[in-house]
Amino acid sequence: MMQFSESFPPLPPPLPHQIIPNKAARRWPGLPSPKLQGSSFGDANCMEQLLVHCANAIETNDATLAQQILWVLNNIAPPDGDSGQRLTCGFLRALISRAARSGSCKLLSDVAVSIPNHKFSIIELAGFVDLTPWHRFGFTAANAAVMEAVEGRSVVHIVDLSLTHCMQIPTLIDSFSTRPEGPPFLKLTVAGATEDFPPMLDLSYEDLGAKLINFARSRNVAMEFRVVPSSSSDGFSSLIDHLKITGAGDNNGEALIVNCQMLLHYIPDSETLGASCVANHVNSHHSPRSMFLKAVRGLNPCTVLLVDEDADFTSENLVTRLRSAYNYLWIPYDTVETFLPRESRQRQWYEADMCWKIENVVAQEGPLRVERLEPKGKWVQRMRGAGFRGVGFSEEAVAEVKSMLDEHAAGWGMKREEQDLVLTWKGHNVVFATAWLPA
Known part of the structure; x- marks a missing residue:
């Protein structure tokens, strides 16, 4: 149970669901009335408003109001509730963590506010990735584009910058093994990230490489694996140098194929550089992200695949960032609600991953805040500024993506935006996939 310092009473335990509306409707000075906002306690709009008011109270050191709102949130958003309540509980934990770090409300806790992330075995991680199309969408689109780009080539070198530890590579190896002209010699170089971003693997990259080589051998594909210790914090400079x-x-x-799967947004953006960026007149074309893309362009790759989540977590304003995260991260909570029991171990792992994102976006600042998603339009600008031109996905690639989506819930869909593909959930943009050639 979360507790506060002596200046605040401990939060009470969550109330039974059927009596939440009456108890939670209690008013305190300064606490907004959800009825005035067109909401009722417990719905998404109300919980978002409460989170915003709580964030403002913490930022202005209004400890009394923050405590009042946290009390309400604790009662209407239990960690084992429905998808909206579980999402809000993640933000509640993050706000308490932020207040504890800043000292603004002198919050303490008897237990860790953060949820520990699970370290996956290879089999567990494969199952985790297969739960939804969140990662499979980018894998499928990218693999189809790779097969077309390297047709007839005898040596293929893939630089894999992936958040999920090469989970898409076995499928690509399978595709190479059945290529009409025979499989190429496959070289795979990965950035052995020095940071731990979820999902985390309980296997070293050296052992992972050995397993991939053995799998490739079983498919009659000759393969070379190399890991280069490198960090997103300096734009993977060691990898580029190698x-x-x-x-x-x-x-x-x-x-040469550079495959970027949901990892580039961990490279610092212009805002991370803070005052020094402004003092040196550094613009978006000279941010670490843009400099990385220009360095990749200097390698003259055959194709660059860029896949990431289509949201904006870059604002320096906490409330703006919180709203953006709340109105995007409801999607993963909603998707697993459709097919995983609330007590499911896989669901706990999945939601722990989301809670890590929420806490990083809300509770951290400066270089520690690494979840700095940028929307597709911004990455398109960066790619063009770095000397790339976009290329569309073929009808065969689109068909493969649609076939993959048929394996998942009916709420998932795909749309085309000019040359790009976008994964959607109930009509909302989730992940984008883009393909690029040197201009």
């Missing part, structure tokens, strides 16, 4: 030194790409007669 690729330059080894002459990756056409200089070695190989088709």
